[in-house]
Amino acid sequence: GKLEHHAVLPRRDAVFAEPALPLPSPVRSALADHGITRLYSHQARALDTVRRGENAVLATSTASGKSLAYQLPLLEAVLDDPRACALGLYPLKALEQDQHRAAEALAASLGRHAPGCNPRAAIYDGDTTPHRRRKIRDDHPNFLITNPDMLHLGILPHHPGWEGLFRKLRYVVIDELHAYRGIFGSHIAQVLRRLIRVARYYGASPQFIACSATIQNPGELAAALTGLPFTVVDADGAAAAERHLAFVNPEGSPTLAAARLFSHAVRAGHKTIAFTKSRKVTELMHAWTLEEDPELAGRISAYRSGYLREERREIEARLKSGDLWGVISTSALELGIDIGELDVCILVGYPGSIVNTWQRGGRVGRSGRASAVLMVAQPDALDQYLVRHPEEFLRRTFERAVIDPENIEILGPHLVCAAAEAPLRSDEPLLRSARAAEAVASLEQEGRLLRSATGREWFATARRPHAGVDIRGAGERYAILDERAGDPIGTVAGPRVLAECHEGAIYLHRGRQYRVGRLDLDAREVHARPAEVSYYTRPRGREETEILSVDRSIRLRNFIVRLGRLKVTSWVTGYEKRRILGQALLSTHPLSLPPSIFETVGAWIDIPEDIERLASDEGFHFLGSLHAMEHAAISLFPIFALCDPDDIGGLSYPRHPQLGRSAVFFYDGQAGGVGLCASVFERLDATLEATLELVGGCPCESGCPSCVQSARCGSGNRPMDKAGAGAVLELLLGRRAQSIRVFDQPPQLHNGETAAPQNAIPTAPPEGRRVIFFDLETQLSAEEVGGWEKAHLMRLAVGVIYDSREGRYEHYGEAEVQRLLDRLREADLVVGFNVLRFDYAVLGAYAGETLSGLPTFDILGDIHRTLGFRLSLGHLAEQTLGTAKAADGLDSLRWWREGRVEEVAAYCEQDVEITRRLFEHGAREHHVIFERRDGQRVKLPVSWDVESILRARAAT
Numbered sequence: 001g002k003l004e005h006h007a008v009l010p011r012r013d014a015v016f017a018e019p020a021l022p023l024p025s026p027v028r029s030a031l032a033d034h035g036i037t038r039l040y041s042h043q044a045r046a047l048d049t050v051r052r053g054e055n056a057v058l059a060t061s062t063a064s065g066k067s068l069a070y071q072l073p074l075l076e077a078v079l080d081d082p083r084a085c086a087l088g089l090y091p092l093k094a095l096e097q098d099q100h101r102a103a104e105a106l107a108a109s110l111g112r113h114a115p116g117c118n119p120r121a122a123i124y125d126g127d128t129t130p131h132r133r134r135k136i137r138d139d140h141p142n143f144l145i146t147n148p149d150m151l152h153l154g155i156l157p158h159h160p161g162w163e164g165l166f167r168k169l170r171y172v173v174i175d176e177l178h179a180y181r182g183i184f185g186s187h188i189a190q191v192l193r194r195l196i197r198v199a200r201y202y203g204a205s206p207q208f209i210a211c212s213a214t215i216q217n218p219g220e221l222a223a224a225l226t227g228l229p230f231t232v233v234d235a236d237g238a239a240a241a242e243r244h245l246a247f248v249n250p251e252g253s254p255t256l257a258a259a260r261l262f263s264h265a266v267r268a269g270h271k272t273i274a275f276t277k278s279r280k281v282t283e284l285m286h287a288w289t290l291e292e293d294p295e296l297a298g299r300i301s302a303y304r305s306g307y308l309r310e311e312r313r314e315i316e317a318r319l320k321s322g323d324l325w326g327v328i329s330t331s332a333l334e335l336g337i338d339i340g341e342l343d344v345c346i347l348v349g350y351p352g353s354i355v356n357t358w359q360r361g362g363r364v365g366r367s368g369r370a371s372a373v374l375m376v377a378q379p380d381a382l383d384q385y386l387v388r389h390p391e392e393f394l395r396r397t398f399e400r401a402v403i404d405p406e407n408i409e410i411l412g413p414h415l416v417c418a419a420a421e422a423p424l425r426s427d428e429p430l431l432r433s434a435r436a437a438e439a440v441a442s443l444e445q446e447g448r449l450l451r452s453a454t455g456r457e458w459f460a461t462a463r464r465p466h467a468g469v470d471i472r473g474a475g476e477r478y479a480i481l482d483e484r485a486g487d488p489i490g491t492v493a494g495p496r497v498l499a500e501c502h503e504g505a506i507y508l509h510r511g512r513q514y515r516v517g518r519l520d521l522d523a524r525e526v527h528a529r530p531a532e533v534s535y536y537t538r539p540r541g542r543e544e545t546e547i548l549s550v551d552r553s554i555r556l557r558n559f560i561v562r563l564g565r566l567k568v569t570s571w572v573t574g575y576e577k578r579r580i581l582g583q584a585l586l587s588t589h590p591l592s593l594p595p596s597i598f599e600t601v602g603a604w605i606d607i608p609e610d611i612e613r614l615a616s617d618e619g620f621h622f623l624g625s626l627h628a629m630e631h632a633a634i635s636l637f638p639i640f641a642l643c644d645p646d647d648i649g650g651l652s653y654p655r656h657p658q659l660g661r662s663a664v665f666f667y668d669g670q671a672g673g674v675g676l677c678a679s680v681f682e683r684l685d686a687t688l689e690a691t692l693e694l695v696g697g698c699p700c701e702s703g704c705p706s707c708v709q710s711a712r713c714g715s716g717n718r719p720m721d722k723a724g725a726g727a728v729l730e731l732l733l734g735r736r737a738q739s740i741r742v743f744d745q746p747p748q749l750h751n752g753e754t755a756a757p758q759n760a761i762p763t764a765p766p767e768g769r770r771v772i773f774f775d776l777e778t779q780l781s782a783e784e785v786g787g788w789e790k791a792h793l794m795r796l797a798v799g800v801i802y803d804s805r806e807g808r809y810e811h812y813g814e815a816e817v818q819r820l821l822d823r824l825r826e827a828d829l830v831v832g833f834n835v836l837r838f839d840y841a842v843l844g845a846y847a848g849e850t851l852s853g854l855p856t857f858d859i860l861g862d863i864h865r866t867l868g869f870r871l872s873l874g875h876l877a878e879q880t881l882g883t884a885k886a887a888d889g890l891d892s893l894r895w896w897r898e899g900r901v902e903e904v905a906a907y908c909e910q911d912v913e914i915t916r917r918l919f920e921h922g923a924r925e926h927h928v929i930f931e932r933r934d935g936q937r938v939k940l941p942v943s944w945d946v947e948s949i950l951r952a953r954a955a956t
Contacts, residue, residue: 004377005247005390015237017041020048026117027075030109036068041237043068050171050209055230057177057210059218062362064238066211067102070173073209075110077170078119078142086171087195087206088145091179092332094312096123096145099175103143119143125150127309140165148180148471152191156421157466159198166202177212178355178401180225181642182674183410185403187471189225190414193405193430194421196226201422213359215642216400224403227429241365244372245394249387255281258348258376259288262326266296270343270372271319272326275360277349279304279330285348286328296325303329334360341366349378350386352638353399381635382645384706385694392639392690401642402679404601407672412439413469416448420460424449427456445941476524480507483517483527492526495671498572498593499539501526505575506537521594535577535586541714543570543651545665547658547747548599556685558740559605559732563681566602566667568649571595576716601673603681607662610740611731612654615724622662625724626652628708630664631717632725633691635710637666640687641679646712648676658747685733692729695722769946771804772827773916776839777892777908779814791841796820797896799843800908802916809912811905817846824854829946833873833915834860857949859919863928866940871930877914880921880929886910919944 016038023031031037039047042060046069049056058069070086077084090096103121111118121143122136136144144165146155155162172195174180180188199206208226212218219232250257258274262285265272276282286302301315301324312332318324320340333339334356342364351357357375365371377383386393405411418430424440425431431440440458443449448465449458462468470477476494480501481487492501497519501507505516507528514528546567553562572593577586607626615622630650637648651665668676680687698707703722710717730736778794785793799812799820812820821843824830832839836858840851864870874885887907895903922928922944930940 002249002251003246004249004387005245007245007390007394009240009243009245011242012240014239015041017044017237019044019051021051023072024076024079026079026110026114027072029113030075030106033109033112034105039068040065042233042235043072043237045235046209046233047072049231049233050207053207055208055210055222055226055228057212057218057222057230057232059177059212059214059232059234060236061214061238061240062359063366064236067099067175069211069233070171070209071103071106073207074143074171075106075119078110079114079117081168082117082119083142083164083168084170085140085142085144085165085168086173087151087165087169088143088173088175089151090145090147090175092176093125093127093147093309094316094332095175096125096147097313100145103145107142121145124154137161140168148188148191151195152417152469152471153466156191156194156198156417157464159201159421163202166199166204169199169202169204169206172206172208174208174210174222174225177210177218177222177225178215178359178642181221181401181403182647182676183670184472185221185225185401186405186407186410186672186674187414187469189227189403189405190410191471192226194414194418196228197418197428197430198421213355213362214398215355216398221401221403224405227405239368241368242370243361243365244370245361246372246374247377247387247390247393248374249377249384254376254378255285255348256288258346259285260292261346261374261376262300262328263289263293263296265344265346265372266300266326267293271322271341272344272346273333273339273342273360273363274326274328274346274348275334275351276328276330277351281348282328282330289328299324300326300328303327304332331356331360333363339363341369343369343371345371345373347373347375349380350375350383352382352644353642354393354396355398355401355642357393358398379704379706381632381694381705381707382638384698385636385639385690388697389693396639399638399640399642400679402675404673404675406433406435407670407674408435408439408442409598409670409672411435412443412448413465415439416443416460416462416465417469419449419458420463420465423452424458425456442941478524478526480514480526480528482514483529489514489528494524495596495598497526498596499541501528502539502572502575502591502593504537504589504591505539506531506533506535534581535579538576538578538711539572539714540574540576540588540716541570541572543568543649543714545569545602545604545651545656545667547604550746552681553744553746554682555742555744556682557732557734558608558611558742560742560744561603561605561681561684562746563601563603563678565599565673566665567597567599568602568667569595569597570714572714598671600668600671601675601677602665602667603677603684604663604665605684605732606659606745607664607728607732608740608742609661610738611728612662614731614738615728618724618727620724620727621719621721622724623652623654624719624721625728626654626662626664627715628695628703628720628722628725629688629691629728630666631708631710631713631720632694633664633687634666636687636690636694637676637680639690640683641676643676647674661745688729688733692726692733692735695726695729698722769804769828769950770826771829771831771946772824773802773804773912773919774824774830774832774835774839775800775908775911775915776842777889777896777904778842779893779896781890781893788838791838792845794842796842796846797892798901798905798908800905800912802912809909811909813901817843821847821851824851828855829950830854830856831915831919832856832858833911833918834858836861855950855953857919857944859915859922862942862944863940866942873911873914873918876918876928876930879931881914881917883914883917885914 046056046058050073058066074086100121100123107119120141122141123145124136210222219230222230262274282302282304303315316339345361345364361373377387448461451458473493477491478497480489501516507514513531515531516528518527548565550562550564574590576588630652634648634650635645647669649667649669653663656663666677668674695707703709703720708722776799777797779797780794782788796814801810877883892904892907922942927941
């Protein structure tokens with residue numbers, strides 16, 4: 001292969017420090033038993049932080065002794081109170097084992113130097129036997145070691161059995177904090193909030209101590225996960241040996257090249273670890289290494305999840321003892337499992353982030369000897385960008401880890417879990433956000449939460465809803481079953497089922513191929529059978545984005561970028577069969593599947609018309625240019641935020657229907673969003689700069705997987721214009737001399753409703769129902785007639801209706817009031833705002849009856865029944881539709897007195913128009929929006945389907 005770059009990172013000397021107060025003598029002696037006589041500066045500072053009662057997050061390099069940040073405070077606490085305890089959360093069971101061994105060793109040492117003090121540690125996870133679980137619950141240890149899954153499923157739902165632990169809980173330890181990002185992190189944020197809630201239920205207020213790899217925002221991430229403030233300790237005092245960093249771009253297979261490097265390194269006497277991106281590559285590389293060098297049999301091993309626990313523990317022990325010379329692993333060995341002293345780390349493909357690169361590279365060089373990290377590039381866009389721009393990797397700061405703790409798709413199910421653990425109270429911290437209130441209202445409407453008679457508490461309908469919440473995914477899960485025997489094969493998340501498990505799809509599970517025979521969407525089941533085929537399947541489809549809101553806009557260079565909420569609708573229209581070797585297209589097959597629809601957060605670039613004109617004048621395929629730019633930019637998103645390219649979706653439009661111009665969209669690929677696009681929004685010009693470097697630096701002629709092609713493209717990478725993408729990027733970034741006019745023209749939106757011309761005829765109600773939208777203005781005010789209860793004396797000035805069947809407005813004066821009454825009686829449904837209490841009271845004086853028998857739906861009355869208070873039509877119009885009323889009732893009365901009847905009629909017609917659009921929005925979107933007193937805009941669930949309203953009226 002080709003060595004693209006070689007850098008030498010110099011050694012760093014250790015920096016030691018003493019804590020503000022000396023360690024207790026028994027603790028000092030216990031540390032000395034393990035060869036620790038001085039603390040690194042970051043260890044001492046972390047201890048001081050915890051002693052002050054602050055939550056601490058320690059973000060330093062791999063193997064810098066971060067565990068002491070929580071071990072020391074716990075040892076001190078146990079000396080003070082033998083029943084004091086801590087709860088430790090670890091993302092991997094192997095990490096649990098490591099920490100258990102270390103904690104038990106320190107505890108034993110403390111017991112020797114502090115007679116009568118016998119602290120204990122115990123693991124409580126899925127591998128713990130039922131008998132052992134009962135013993136741990138009945139007599140809790142000082143350090144309970146578990147994982148987020150067991151906390152969610154096994155501890156919080158059964159917290160009365162853990163009362164002793166919660167009452168004495170002093171610390172909560174979150175190890176490998178950086179692992180909790182994206183959807184997983186958004187779930188963990190809710191699990192941790194539930195943990196805090198249960199602890200407070202028992203009178204405890206534990207401190208949090210978090211340990212993280214070096215990331216850009218450890219304090220922000222820790223605060224987002226817990227909702228609590230943190231003090232960051234990130235000045236690393238640990239020593240570091242000299243380290244060599246090499247970027248290799250092989251001419252042939254990167255896996256084969258990495259296998260040869262691995263063999264050479266082991267033969268040279270260097271203990272070596274290689275990290276791959278998949279189980280399959282792990283096994284292939286292991287096999288190829290042994291094929292080339294059979295004498296290494298027994299001296300090297302593969303390692304991945306899917307091995308038996310005993311097999312994994314044996315490999316770890318042999319590595320630590322030195323019996324194994326090398327190991328080839330998936331990311332399963334990335335985190336801080338103690339596997340001894342290693343010299344060389346080979347990365348088979350860029351791990352996806354600078355954080356993960358150094359996390360894996362940190363496995364080597366622990367002995368103080370020089371070490372090497374070799375990155376063997378794969379032919380995808382991100383790897384190729386980095387090997388061509390190694391200085392970018394070396395100069396860049398660590399990426400941000402982002403989550404969205406307010407993702408309503410995740411928040412809702414966890415609120416149900418919390419309510420099952422203890423009734424939700426309206427005044428508790430968990431429900432303070434606008435999103436939580438929105439979720440509770442929706443859950444109550446769905447019947448998953450039941451409100452108490454006092455209205456101050458909510459109870460979960462299900463006794464144990466926790467099993468239905470997958471904290472490592474989003475949405476409903478589908479069971480994959482062997483169609484012959486019905487045995488379970490695995491599960492797949494709902495958002496992915498249509499693309500990955502449609503009829504005819506080849507599904508891979510633990511290296512085996514299964515052909516999907518049937519997808520049952522109602523039963524949420526996928527039926528498949530084993531198959532041995534030489535091809536794989538790739539879905540084809542199309543997408544649409546609808547802008548629901550514009551939250552922020554900013555100008556960057558020659559374009560406007562906006563951030564807001566999007567509705568993404570995707571269709572899987574067919575699939576391809578491609579040969580595994582060579583990826584040649586074998587055949588295409590159509591599918592007829594329902595669309596997948598979800599709401600998320602996205603950022604989009606408004607493309608100025610000048611750029612479209614210039615690119616077209618130069619002969620470029622404009623849509624192909626945008627399409628290529630979109631693919632290349634998405635491939636580089638992991639440089640700017642901790643994510644995989646699969647976490648980001650994109651779509652290019654030569655003419656977006658809501659914008660009226662061309663645009664390129666990027667969006668979080670999970671329902672509700674996870675904060676990725678929001679984190680990159682203001683730096684999108686930097687993303688495009690890197691994209692231009694990628695496109696311009698690739699030697700291919702018309703586009704390839706190393707620059708603009710994507711294996712995930714639903715349109716088969718068509719159309720695609722690589723040269724055009726470069727031209728558009730240069731124009732957007734101001735790299736060309738042409739003058740580009742950038743107009744900030746926000747999309748004409750009404751929270752998801754495309755702006756329509758005034759008096760536009762809407763889609764007719766179902767089955768041609770005649771729905772009449774109605775409002776009126778009066779000649780006299782309430783004050784003039786003696787109060788609102790005398791509305792029948794106010795006299796009609798103008799009444800306006802909109803007939804949905806005829807699609808037009810009609811105006812009626814006082815002389816035509818009987819005709820107005822006749823028109824209302826013709827309606828299948830009359831819709832108004834405060835129509836029952838006010839408009840019908842005014843008309844009743846002319847009708848000689850109450851009009852209560854008319855089939856009527858009063859929007860204000862329905863909202864009042866739900867909320868318990870009223871909202872004005874103007875407020876709802878502004879918040880829901882983005883439309884402000886032009887006047888008010890006092891203006892109308894003044895105009896009437898001045899004889900300006902046409903202005904009164906126009907004002908009344910506007911109110912009817914707003915009423916109609918508000919009703920149609922509620923019927924379509926099932927909510928309207930209002931602003932709370934605290935300034936938060938919230939969705940109010942509504943059920944305004946015409947047929948449902950008429951059925952409910954008939955039933956009563």
